[in-house]
Amino acid sequence: MNILVSGAGIAGLSTALDLGVRGHQVTVVERAEHLRVNGSPIDVRGDAIGVTAEMGLLDGIRAKRVDMSERTRFVDRDGTVIARVPNEEANDSADDIELPREDLTNILAAALPPNATIRFRESIDALTEDGDGVDVRFTSGGSARFDLVVGADGLHSRVRKLVFGPESDYLRHLGLYVGLTELPAEDFRADDIGKMYNYPGHMAGITGYHDKALGILLFRSEFLDYDYHDLDVQKRIVTDAFAGHDEWEIPRLLTAADADPEFYFDSVSQIHMPTWHRGRVVLVGDAGHCAALLSGRGTSLALTGGLFLAEELERAGGDHTVAFDHYEKRQRPYVEFAQSTVDDGGNLLVPATEEEITARNTRLVSRPGKNAAGQGVSWSR
Known part of the structure; x- marks a missing residue:
């Protein structure tokens, strides 16, 4: 055919x-x-x-397998690690392949x-x-x-x-938007990779693999009506969403996103x-x-x-x-x-309130066997 x-x-x-x-x-x-x-x-x-x-x-x-999720941890506004995700919350099984x-x-x-x-x-x-x-x-x-x-x-x-x-x-909007930007790897230390910072309804993070560093900007929002082909509009939405916050690496992540000609932005939604x-x-x-x-x-x-x-x-x-x-x-x-599996991921990564952030961190810190790992999330489709 x-x-x-x-x-x-x-x-x-x-x-x-x-x-x-x-x-x-x-x-x-x-x-x-x-x-x-x-x-x-x-x-x-x-x-x-x-x-x-x-x-x-x-x-x-399998030859291209990476361990990016295994380096994920949550930090405070100064970049100090305060919680990690146990391995059992990261994957379906040990056979899962991240690449x-x-x-x-x-x-x-x-x-x-x-x-x-x-x-x-x-x-x-x-x-x-x-x-x-x-x-x-x-x-x-x-x-x-x-x-x-x-x-x-x-x-x-x-x-x-x-x-x-x-x-x-x-379309069923899940109440979140995500932005991804490539970062100048030389501007970030190896220790920065895998750090995620929250304030209510928002997450800013740095992840990476091989010689690449990526910035993640995730925030809660009602459905937004915008032209998803208009890159400048998408960048403004992200800048506005994180406006007024200069803690940790947020300013540098926003600067990188604004300069990225292939900046990725979209709703977190299902069909x-x-x-x-x-x-x-x-x-x-x-x-x-x-x-x-x-x-x-x-x-x-x-x-x-x-x-x-x-x-x-x-x-x-x-x-x-x-x-x-x-x-x-x-x-x-x-x-x-x-x-059916998405609710826990949203609450883990982007708690809506300060109280929920504290409760998330307390729960993770109290778990035994706290090996470094990350939620089973793929930032790109």
Whole structure:
């Protein structure tokens, strides 16, 4: 089959790989001009570990494993460590793999077969289905016809909007926003890596891996209506959210964010849909069921979803109606579990009041076996 995949993130690349190795002709379109690799390390958990083994990628993924979460600790306004998170609150199991997003992205891209190609600086403008196929008009002005279209284009999916309706119909805001910025590594000591500072409803942190340092700016807020393509607006939102606070490293983090041309900012939200397919169009990953970074499971859902979709198309002999139904029945239990796990993460990382910050720290300090570890959170999708 001739299949179009929208989005070259983890969901799009893994789906393209799973489809490509089964003989489908796959075209991936990505509106950015390069693979998106910014953001902190991500997690491969549970059955997704077996999925990467089936894809032949597990050894390469394990070779890129990092221990960023194991260095996470909470500090006071002067940077003094006051609490750590016990190991049992960090992971599902000892088999969980944390690795840089860029490493997993590059591993998936390098494994694509010749019949799966990526077109950068391209995205979908319109979709028209006639029962036998889907006519696609691209933002570049070109057009093409495909047997199936896979929307793997994230929380703000264009495919979902075109086929299923406005994002607002499916988005569940979790009351948080996150900003990520790359920091000049030479400006921060190794001891700074992993420190997180809270004041009510806010968290500022420094994390890192290899030779990279990243700033995290997380805050509680009602849903904000803004242009998520306007970088200057996003930077102003973050600056305003932390205005008036000069404790610890907040000023330097805000300065770095303001200067970062690839600053990442978005709501911490989930997508809840009654179905992920309509006609010859199907959604995979965050486009269909974003679990939010607090779950630490978005990457794993992207990996299982891509494999399940490809397997079901193969089993159904190309009958997309049967395949899409079976894909959804297999994937939905994973999604429902992941989406149910987010509340504890938000309360741990961003307590709403001073009293809740104190209670969190007291609880963590009183726990036995306080090895350095961090909540199972992936800061980027």
